[in-house]
Amino acid sequence: MDARLTNAWRMTVNEKKFIETALASDLRIDGRNPLEYRKITIKFGREDGSSEVQLGQTHVMGFVTSQLVQPYRDRPNEGSLSIFTEFSPMADPSFEPGRPGESAVELGRIIDRGLRESRAVDTESLCVLAGKLVWAIRIDLHILDNGGNLVDAANIAALVALLTFRRPECTLGGEDGQQVMVHPPEVKEPLPLIVHHLPIAVTFAFFNSEHTMVVDPTHNEEAVMGGRMTVTANTNGDICAIQKAGGEGVTQSDIMRCLRLASRNAESITKKINDAVETYNTERALRKIKRHSASVAVDVSISGGDVREPENKFFVHKGISELSRDQMERLNLVSEEKCTSQSSDINGGLSSSEQGRTSCQEGNATNFLGGPSSWDPYSKGVDSDSLKVSLASLGVKHAGISAPDKHKRGEQKSTQAMEDKVPEDAKPATSATDTSRTGPQMSGEKTLKDAVKPKDKRRKRASSSMNAS
Amino acid sequence: MMEIDRADGRTPNQLRPLACSRNILHRAHGSASWSQGDTKVLAAVYGPKAGTKKNENPEKACIEVIWKPKTGQIGKLEKEYEMILKRTLQSICILTINPNTTTSVIVQVVHDDGALLTCAINAACAALVDAGIPIKHLAVAICCCLAEDGYVILDPTKLEEQQKMKGFAFLVFPNSIHSVLPEGSLLVEGEPVEHGIITSVTHGLMSVEEYLKCLERGHAASAKLSDFLRRSLKLQLPSDSSKAK
Numbered sequence: 179m180d181a182r183l184t185n186a187w188r189m190t191v192n193e194k195k196f197i198e199t200a201l202a203s204d205l206r207i208d209g210r211n212p213l214e215y216r217k218i219t220i221k222f223g224r225e226d227g228s229s230e231v232q233l234g235q236t237h238v239m240g241f242v243t244s245q246l247v248q249p250y251r252d253r254p255n256e257g258s259l260s261i262f263t264e265f266s267p268m269a270d271p272s273f274e275p276g277r278p279g280e281s282a283v284e285l286g287r288i289i290d291r292g293l294r295e296s297r298a299v300d301t302e303s304l305c306v307l308a309g310k311l312v313w314a315i316r317i318d319l320h321i322l323d324n325g326g327n328l329v330d331a332a333n334i335a336a337l338v339a340l341l342t343f344r345r346p347e348c349t350l351g352g353e354d355g356q357q358v359m360v361h362p363p364e365v366k367e368p369l370p371l372i373v374h375h376l377p378i379a380v381t382f383a384f385f386n387s388e389h390t391m392v393v394d395p396t397h398n399e400e401a402v403m404g405g406r407m408t409v410t411a412n413t414n415g416d417i418c419a420i421q422k423a424g425g426e427g428v429t430q431s432d433i434m435r436c437l438r439l440a441s442r443n444a445e446s447i448t449k450k451i452n453d454a455v456e457t458y459n460t461e462r463a464l465r466k467i468k469r470h471s472a473s474v475a476v477d478v479s480i481s482g483g484d485v486r487e488p489e490n491k492f493f494v495h496k497g498i499s500e501l502s503r504d505q506m507e508r509l510n511l512v513s514e515e516k517c518t519s520q521s522s523d524i525n526g527g528l529s530s531s532e533q534g535r536t537s538c539q540e541g542n543a544t545n546f547l548g549g550p551s552s553w554d555p556y557s558k559g560v561d562s563d564s565l566k567v568s569l570a571s572l573g574v575k576h577a578g579i580s581a582p583d584k585h586k587r588g589e590q591k592s593t594q595a596m597e598d599k600v601p602e603d604a605k606p607a608t609s610a611t612d613t614s615r616t617g618p619q620m621s622g623e624k625t626l627k628d629a630v631k632p633k634d635k636r637r638k639r640a641s642s643s644m645n646a647s
Numbered sequence: 648m649m650e651i652d653r654a655d656g657r658t659p660n661q662l663r664p665l666a667c668s669r670n671i672l673h674r675a676h677g678s679a680s681w682s683q684g685d686t687k688v689l690a691a692v693y694g695p696k697a698g699t700k701k702n703e704n705p706e707k708a709c710i711e712v713i714w715k716p717k718t719g720q721i722g723k724l725e726k727e728y729e730m731i732l733k734r735t736l737q738s739i740c741i742l743t744i745n746p747n748t749t750t751s752v753i754v755q756v757v758h759d760d761g762a763l764l765t766c767a768i769n770a771a772c773a774a775l776v777d778a779g780i781p782i783k784h785l786a787v788a789i790c791c792c793l794a795e796d797g798y799v800i801l802d803p804t805k806l807e808e809q810q811k812m813k814g815f816a817f818l819v820f821p822n823s824i825h826s827v828l829p830e831g832s833l834l835v836e837g838e839p840v841e842h843g844i845i846t847s848v849t850h851g852l853m854s855v856e857e858y859l860k861c862l863e864r865g866h867a868a869s870a871k872l873s874d875f876l877r878r879s880l881k882l883q884l885p886s887d888s889s890k891a892k
Binding site (some may be wrong): 223224225228235237239241243262264266267268269270271277316318320322323324325397 | 671672673674675678685687689691693696713715717718719737750753757758760
């Protein structure tokens with residue numbers, strides 16, 4: 179253990195003096211103004227409810243998961259929210275694995291107060307069966323890189339993860355209405371959490387020289403500062419929490435100044451969070467449209483009928499209920515009765531994008547009117563390989579198209595993508611008389627140049643490795 | 648030859664798209680992120696610190712591995728992964744250079760979609776290179792999964808692992824060697840070094856022939872993997888020089 183203490187990083191006296199002298203003339207060592215925030219980058223992970231936030235050099239990841247548990251006895255119809263903070267040893271050489279230290283506990287408590295005690299997350303909507311089953315939301319925050327001001331970054335990560343999290347829908351059934359069935363995301367669209375407001379934490383650092391105060395201290399400034407204060411505020415002008423644990427004394431006027439600054443910063447940060455979550459939701463909706471557009475391509479052929487528009491509407495609803503890939507292969511053989519039965523247990527889904535999607539489907543239908551001349555609907559049908567390739571290439575196309583701010587633009591682009599898809603789908607269907615994989619390879623090479631290279635490399639690797647072994 | 652239908656359209660010998668980036672974190676001495684398809688792992692290395700733990704041999708350098716799962720408590724599975732990683736990395740590092748020191752490797756799971764351990768081993772190797780820890784050769788890890796009909800598929804996703812699996816094997820091979828020395832000098836007991844196996848962890852039941860088939864496939868794939876590793880580790884020029892803290 180002594181060896182570990184000798185490895186702890188200490189700032190030299192020269193560096194301390196330099197930072198303090200610079201601050202006396204309102205200069206910070208990274209060139210910011212004393213009241214300026216660092217650049218915030220918000221990224222999302224693969225699943226719903228995972229976020230990655232970078233505040234300058236500080237790097238934090240947040241994951242939200244949910245579980246059905248028994249409620250607390252004194253709150254039988256409220257769900258629960260719990261926050262787990264992990265100061266990972268990769269963030270700082272002084273962070274030890276194992277039990278969280280006092281700064282980790284403090285960070286967890288500040289975020290907890292901001293979210294739970296200010297009623298930001300609605301816990302009553304998490305109740306399933308009063309007194310028996312409620313949803314317990316668990317937020318895991320992993321600190322990956324300590325560049326200073328962990329509280330603010332972790333708070334933003336927690337908020338973003340909560341806003342993008344979707345919990346499974348469950349219905350009560352059984353004879354006495356006591357049986358709870360949890361529906362997987364493929365059957366019913368999972369629901370977002372109800373968040374009333376966004377509490378944003380803003381940290382101030384105070385220094386021993388007269389009345390010097392900075393916002394968002396870096397790691398170096400934290401080693402020099404005399405005291406710190408974290409204010410959690412939201413855009414409504416409410417102060418959700420204030421944390422000043424010891425440290426240097428500060429005058430009342432300075433505290434009031436800090437509160438005003440915190441409200442202002444909270445507004446700009448809230449705007450950034452909302453923008454990021456908007457783009458994520460748009461992308462998520464686009465991902466769902468892409469999946470069932472290929473299914474429309476196949477189904478229209480089988481039903482073969484004259485009336486295309488009502489069928490398209492059924493498939494729009496199917497898209498909303500988020501079909502998995504396996505279900506899509508089965509759609510090759512699906513009958514109309516199955517379509518109608520599936521449409522009956524549909525969820526409301528995304529209301530804002532529904533209209534956009536129907537317009538996109540109508541666009542698709544008009545494309546098909548020109549299509550059939552080169553595509554025989556009564557042939558073997560599109561084999562699953564070409565379906566997968568078309569899905570994969572369509573997915574890459576969407577990655578190539580940068581996430582649009584307006585939803586409408588996204589819809590138009592996806593219709594264009596589908597226009598390109600239709601003739602390509604036709605070619606492998608007619609040429610593929612055997613189930614060899616050369617068909618999808620050819621279509622892959624023709625459609626997208628940027629998707630081709632990695633795929634070609636893998637296929638070359640695969641073929642050469644097969645030759646080698 | 649039977650054709651197996653994989654959910655994402657890959658052939659049995661095809662790996663998922665690989666991505667590797669180095670030098671992601673600022674405080675850590677070395678860091679790397681490795682992703683195979685959707686599985687993504689972040690690894691960080693803190694260079695030699697003074698002192699070894701109580702049970703370790705002070706005449707050699709020691710490697711300490713900390714595995715951080717995505718959510719949940721640390722349990723036996725995480726401890727097992729830590730042990731496997733530690734022993735694998737100990738066999739590739741040159742332990743006699745800095746005796747009585749501890750090098751910490753911290754692995755953080757970002758997303759798990761199958762073949763997690765192999766992703767972690769690859770990420771840890773890349774992070775060691777980024778930190779500049781002296782190592783003999785790199786290690787590349789591959790996961791081979793055995794389906795019920797005896798067919799071997801490489802790099803399974805989580806869905807494939809849960810559904811198809813009669814057994815699977817995690818194999819770690821040494822990096823293929825590009826050397827300026829003449830051919831003969833690198834042979835160990837008459838076989839080139841790269842034919843050896845550093846680590847092999849198997850789950851489930853498989854016959855000896857099936858295991859040997861896995862080894863063969865894994866070895867062929869490891870050549871491609873080590874090419875990718877070499878290319879991605881070469882690309883970045885050292886722009887950020889001081890990492891003293």
